[in-house]
Amino acid sequence: MVSIGLWLVGARGSVATTAIAGLLALRDRIVQPEGCVSALPQFEGSGLPTWDEIRVGGHDIAETALDKRAELLTDSGVIPHRVLDAVRSGLSEVDGDIRGGYHPATHSGSQADAARRLADDIGEFSSRHGLDRVVVVNVSSTEPVFPSLPEHRTLEALEAAMAVPGRTVLPPSSVAAYAAIRAGCPFVDFTPSTGIRLPALTELARRQAIPYAGSDGKTGETLVRSTLAPMFAARALSVRSWSGTNLLGGGDGLTLADAEHAGSKLASKGRGLATLLGSEVTAPLHIDNVPDLGEQKIAWDHVSFSGFLGVRMSVQFTWSGYDSALAAPLVLDLARFTSAAHAAGKAGPLGALGFFFKDPVGTDEHRLAEQFAALVSWAGEL
Amino acid sequence: MVSIGLWLVGARGSVATTAIAGLLALRDRIVQPEGCVSALPQFEGSGLPTWDEIRVGGHDIAETALDKRAELLTDSGVIPHRVLDAVRSGLSEVDGDIRGGYHPATHSGSQADAARRLADDIGEFSSRHGLDRVVVVNVSSTEPVFPSLPEHRTLEALEAAMAVPGRTVLPPSSVAAYAAIRAGCPFVDFTPSTGIRLPALTELARRQAIPYAGSDGKTGETLVRSTLAPMFAARALSVRSWSGTNLLGGGDGLTLADAEHAGSKLASKGRGLATLLGSEVTAPLHIDNVPDLGEQKIAWDHVSFSGFLGVRMSVQFTWSGYDSALAAPLVLDLARFTSAAHAAGKAGPLGALGFFFKDPVGTDEHRLAEQFAALVSWAGEL
Amino acid sequence: MVSIGLWLVGARGSVATTAIAGLLALRDRIVQPEGCVSALPQFEGSGLPTWDEIRVGGHDIAETALDKRAELLTDSGVIPHRVLDAVRSGLSEVDGDIRGGYHPATHSGSQADAARRLADDIGEFSSRHGLDRVVVVNVSSTEPVFPSLPEHRTLEALEAAMAVPGRTVLPPSSVAAYAAIRAGCPFVDFTPSTGIRLPALTELARRQAIPYAGSDGKTGETLVRSTLAPMFAARALSVRSWSGTNLLGGGDGLTLADAEHAGSKLASKGRGLATLLGSEVTAPLHIDNVPDLGEQKIAWDHVSFSGFLGVRMSVQFTWSGYDSALAAPLVLDLARFTSAAHAAGKAGPLGALGFFFKDPVGTDEHRLAEQFAALVSWAGEL
């Protein structure tokens, strides 16, 4: 039996914990694959790895046991009680495959050392379980915007800088990406952090013929935006303003409401809108930390548009979702699709996976329907 | 110069008046073609008739002059003051091409006589202005559901019944469709009324090689539904219920809140949802007459869905639009596309125009993005 | 120690089960009295019975054990897991004080017999626990509208008719009210059913000097309406229309979406609005059964109003609540207030409790703020 690995950077976070608990539940056939795109009939013949063929490990700087994390998610309404009861022992088993993550604040030595250690962890995981390949997916917290440095331009310059002890030339997400590629693993960025998006790193991926995908999973407000915006374009209705507010609790709320971290998220959210509408529009966007909402995310969007004879009209929507429940199945989908792409010899940015992302690499297409059609067509050819 | 006719059944209604005023304003270049799909760059090479090449006439049982109707629409916010001022004389000119409509309650004689008179009106309009072809578009009030009769099955049986004086074998929308085809004109049904959708009438269209399209213009809530619903399907999210409420004033509110008339509208609105979602869902739907809203229509939809591990989430939207402002440009679009199709020798149901309708003939596709792609592709081949 | 009884008609329903579980949890000090009006500091000196002093029993035609009902409410998110665990044994104890309810379909004999049996059940409950008084609260399902009969006019005529075997002269809610008063107990109607609101029954209450209150607990949409409507009045803003839609699941959704049952509910909801606004307005109102919502109730209201110079504006709100969680604490409040009123010698309709009801007896005041002030003042004088 073929067997693949899913290596999660941020393996003890909400998204990761939900994905792992869900994978275990899917394997036990105690839940339906709701929210799993890769389980749609359109992908039946694509030769994707089955739920039984995926083994999970990962890195995290946190040390809370997975079952404790899962309990919190149960209290928050993300994981049902009966699922928790069923997967508890499975979670402990996965715990054994989680290694300490990298963070500059707690690391001494060079970033080259750090990357080597991370790559070794992945390699050992692969050997230990006799895996055919391992897909690395970053689901850790959004980083503050990292400054652009000249060393990011070429692989040579980057590696020279990484070798200097105590020098922080890359944010953690990029160290993770570097380590993944050095370990021969496809890398997927589910966050808006820098990750692989540096010339030096894409150069490395190209050289090693490694596929990668990202970035920033499209789970809520942006999902609806990329669905609705094409409607205005197709109907020749002029969007005059598109205003948005996001209320979220959890650790994510705290991280993203912080101006510094929000930078990358808001940029990622905003980029698509102008592309979708064909022009810049007034588009104020806020992310507020509202702790009492827990894992829930509420987003309100107000779209003002004009139609025939310039008449003003509007549509507004309120989205009420659980980010982890929306993200987790996509993480499993991405592991399946990316693994199959790797097996099929694909390399470089996987534009066809743009369907999953707010800020897709390898494509300029942001319209959801077109993205889905592209995904189906691409998967059919794997 | 080529010249085509747009013959409106219900030529003094809100939609028709807005379409006529708008056409005149477009011809004068005092407004941009906002809301006009056919003016998108995608259709530039399709050889559609220009605004200058379209002449308008029609039938109506009402006798209010068009400029009086336009004044009311100005008060309601649908037609800007400056547009009214500019097109007032043009409206009076079109008034001269409007003839008395048919209604069983005020007609003596057979429906065959009535149809002949309607067809003659269209023919004279065409000759008077030296038109290459005339497209008939039904924009009159929604009719009550008309009972199915055996005479509807074949053209022969239908025409025999129509010849009987005093017998009402067809609703007015179907008499109009019959008259249009007998006059050699393509027929478009912008309402949910029966129109051409009877075996006897589609048989006639086929024999005469006439194209037709319909039915029930997709202008508001259903437009959003046909955009959003595919998102759930593509993301493997299970829609558990999709509840809707429509508040509308104007004559439309009065007509549609009436249970008998609402029948055809609600059926038309509901049919698509199950197709879009791939299965039946709980989908209560109401239309309420709220006179103070005037020409405005407010729709609220609440969608409850489940995702990963069965977790419940929701999205709700409020649509606030002017139905006439949304419908009018589509009426002009349909005249242009249908005219071009007729010129290109197309006959029978024009499934590619399904993009414009809640309950499209000639296609089962309800997803907006796919409908738009089909329209672009079809128009490219005209 | 003084000790009072709370006798619930419909003791195994969602509202009753939540109220009982909550009372047990309050008694155990494992929850705060959130949602309990009577626990506000304003009522501290009113001498209301404490949580420890209330004992619960009741009637129900259903036979499911209370802990089974509570489990379902836990799955629906109304009762937290930890509360269920803590009160499970207490629920079983209360189960022992629930007797079979009355329903004409399963009863042979006269309604007089039925009422006598019900009154005896209450009396035995009272004696068994040595209670000072028992308050009867109807929380059973909303009944279909019961026809008005001449026998309802006087107590004499009513009792004569009730004595006829097989004759159904009263709906079950009124039989319950009759039995309560005959047992010397105050009666509170938390539903829109007929209950005590018949001349013959209020005559009986007056003769027996029994206080009563009702009807139809104000728990969601109407609560917001009675809060918002006075704002328009105080600001001289003219409400032009107030449209509402209620989506609810559970047994309540099924019962209330049924036209026959909805009659009394919609009438009860509508009555207040005209009073609050000072005039009749267009106010379409729907109740839809949406089973997937479970115990949740979603209500959307759209208010269109005009201000200075006739300018049109609007406000809309979406309420998302759990009816049982909103109703249950009010049931406990009503038991406390009504018991104290009885102890203080009050008789007849308790208008000061109008704060709790959509369709209050004994008062025409529907404005929430004024109702609260009246309640505080009344309680201060007990």
Added chain:
Amino acid sequence: MVSIGLWLVGARGSVATTAIAGLLALRDRIVQPEGCVSALPQFEGSGLPTWDEIRVGGHDIAETALDKRAELLTDSGVIPHRVLDAVRSGLSEVDGDIRGGYHPATHSGSQADAARRLADDIGEFSSRHGLDRVVVVNVSSTEPVFPSLPEHRTLEALEAAMAVPGRTVLPPSSVAAYAAIRAGCPFVDFTPSTGIRLPALTELARRQAIPYAGSDGKTGETLVRSTLAPMFAARALSVRSWSGTNLLGGGDGLTLADAEHAGSKLASKGRGLATLLGSEVTAPLHIDNVPDLGEQKIAWDHVSFSGFLGVRMSVQFTWSGYDSALAAPLVLDLARFTSAAHAAGKAGPLGALGFFFKDPVGTDEHRLAEQFAALVSWAGEL
């Protein structure tokens, strides 16, 4: 006939123009007093000046003629066409009573000089029209937060500093307040600017026995908040978070979205919420400039609260209003009430007018219903 003056600081702004146009229309009996609190039957016997008895003048640094401003407001939907036509000549007449306003950037000399000139303008207006008294109302743009200075503490220190040429010791709103009181006129602050709220100025008002009121007119989101918040308190429901977003265009949007100016507005909006709810809650609040909305203001509030057994619920509302249409009648109301108060010998802060303000002086009451009751009672005693 008694005759009073209404002197508007910012007399050419949207609120002022709407108020003046409306007053003229009310005087001509071509509109109903919709939105005018003082026209409610509750105030009939309070001896308020009639519409015919109010004459308007004011200060403004802008020079656009009032009828030009009114035309823009007509295009924006705030003033109906027919009203504009009827009041056009009246507007020009009022134009003759508007004088150049004070702004430090364009003023040379001392603030004492500036204040003297402003007071003289008001005095001449009063003499010219033989007015019994003049009420000064500040409706100019919201100022940036002005730093607190030691000179603000006493009148003596303040006047010494004002006498220094070129020194800016007061923001314009406070210069206007000072001038008003020196002219013997009651002062009302309809904005959140500093105005009279400095110890030195309230000392002056006290010495001169002048009444004053403010601040920051309660016209939209806060109006709804002060209505809804008491509902949660009265029902013992714990508000966990109350998040708000305001979208507005016009000059106001530009001014208020600017962080510096927003400071005073957001503080003013926020102060009330904690008081209303009895405790601090998470309450993120944004004001966004969305120019295409013109005079319209859209506000969305999301309230998360918990009820019985800690169950989480929510209510959200969307307010869609025209700020000028909401503010203008209140300005007229305030002129009438304040004038009557002055006539009745009231001095100091008019807490009973708190009903009109987000951040009321002279009272801690923020609950709308209680504020209205207080206003009615106070007016009854005038």
